[in-house]
Amino acid sequence: SYAIHIPEDWNGGDLVLYAHGYVFSPDITDPLMAALRNLVPPLPSELLTRLGEMLPQPRINEILRNGLLDKGFAVxxxxxxxxxxxYLLKEGVIRTRQLRGIFTSKVGKPAYTYLVGQSLGGAISLMLAEKNPKLFSGALLVSGFVGGGQMQIDYVANAYLLLYHYLTEPGSSVPILPHILDIPEEPGALLALLTDIVPKVITALPGIIPQLLSVRVKAKGDSDEEGIPVFQVDEAWWPSEMDKIVEAILSPLLFVLFGTNEILDRTHGNVMFDNTETVYSDPILDNGVERFTSPPDAANYLKHWYEPTGKLKIPVLTLHNKFDAIVPYYHEDAYYDKVLLDAGNTDMLKQRGVGLAYTYPFGHCKFTLEEIGFALGELEYRVEYGEWPSLWPPLP
Known part of the structure; x- marks a missing residue:
């Protein structure tokens, strides 16, 4: 299904096609949050608030939609x-592209058409911008996994393997977590599992956080001596801001628990993750971690849905929180390198990231309506005048 909203004075103005992010099933998230709120002893209220904000993942950000309408955009x-x-990337690309034609036939042709995508929707919008530039004027990508689907799968899978290795039942070597390929698919069984293990994980985490935060990963033969940290945590948070650290560790864990079976269904049970050439900085972990091989058909699925090319013919502006535990900021670095090295057209790309005065440096898609509106205004300027604004102050 789709929705079209028109401001009263639109009259052939600009259109925003919005692409939503990854959606968790409320049939599981709602009872899970209810169970977590009733735990004895209770979880910290700040952590419950953060989990409550992360898990629902609505299909439409109503505050953003209404804000865009107030600015005169059709949405x-x-x-x-x-x-x-x-992981509805394929479906999102097809439906969002179709929606442009539906809008034109029902309402009329807009002056400019902007793609705005959050999280998974950022990847959807980027694929449309790269593959169908004649249909769109520009794209605003908010916390999108612009480094590609494979980079995102590698991130959450490595995080899960670390937790599977380090988190064990008290006084034993039995993992708290199920094997990554043995996560129950039936909703009731998955809910029972989550209700059981999430409190155990939260209880056990403080004892292993220094180990988790110290682990780096890199490809064998990579010139980067240290590699990249698995978890997206500011070391200054330890130990005073435990709620942020716990959320940063739970975020990729929950995505694996919720999404692995759905991803495997898309590749007929073949694993999309390959760590045969991955080096883990902890020698014991590196020696003992299970190694997975991704067959060509699974790798090809992620390449097609989607591995960005870096070839831009329309302007793209990205927003990304510095410490994003769901889609790491290093996606932005990877995409810039593609645009620079593979295509060389960096003038089409502007990235808002580290060093800017965001309201929320930690979080996923954590931007105020004013910040998103400011960025969209800059994108409009680039589209209409052929150059980015000369002044780039911090976002308000």
């Missing part, structure tokens, strides 16, 4: 699929 968006939730 259209799709639910992508009626059959479920999850």
């Amino acid at each position: 259209a968006y799709s639910t992508f699929s009626e059959d479920g939730d999850g």
Whole structure:
């Protein structure tokens, strides 16, 4: 299904096609949050608030939609699929592209058409911008995994393997977590598992956080001596801001628990993750971690849905929180390198990231309406005048 909203004085103005992010099933998230709120002893209220904000993942950001309407934009968006939730990148690309034609036939041709995508929707919008530049004027990507689907899968899978290795039942070597390929698919069984293990993980984490934060990963033969940290945590948070650290560690864990089976269904059970050439900085972990091989058909799925090319013919502006525990900021670095090295057209790309005065340096898609509106205004300027604004102050 889709929705189209038109401001009263639109009259052939600009259109925003909004692409939503990854959606967790409320059939599981709602009872899970209820169970977590009733734990004895209770979880910290700040952590419950953070989990409550992270898990629902609505299909449309109503505050953003209404803010865009107030600025005079028409807004259209799709639910992508009626059959479920999850990694709906393929469905999102198809439905969002179709929605442009539906809007034109029902309402009229807009002066400019902007793609705005958050998280998974950022990857959807980027694919449309790269593959169909004649259909769109520009794209604003908010916390998108612009480094590609494979980079995102590698991140959450490595995080899960670390937790599987370090988190054990008290006084034993038995892992708290299920094997990554043995996560129950039936919703009731998954809910029972989550209700059981999430409190155990939260209880056990303080004892292993220094180990978790010290682990780096890199490809064998990589010239980067240290590699990149697995978890997206500011070391200054330890030990005073435990709620942020716990959220940063739980975020990729929950994505694996919720999404692994849905991802495997797309590749007929073949694993999309390959760590045969990965070096883990902890020698014991590196020696003992299970190694997975991704067959060509699974790797090809992620390459097609989607490995960005870096070839831009329309302007793209990105927003990304510095410490994003769901889609790491290093996606931005990877995409810049592609644009620079593979295509060389960096003038089409502007990235808002480290060093700017965001309201929320930690979080995923944590931007105020004013910040997103400011960025969209800069994108409009680039589209209409052919150059980025000369002054780039910090976002308000």
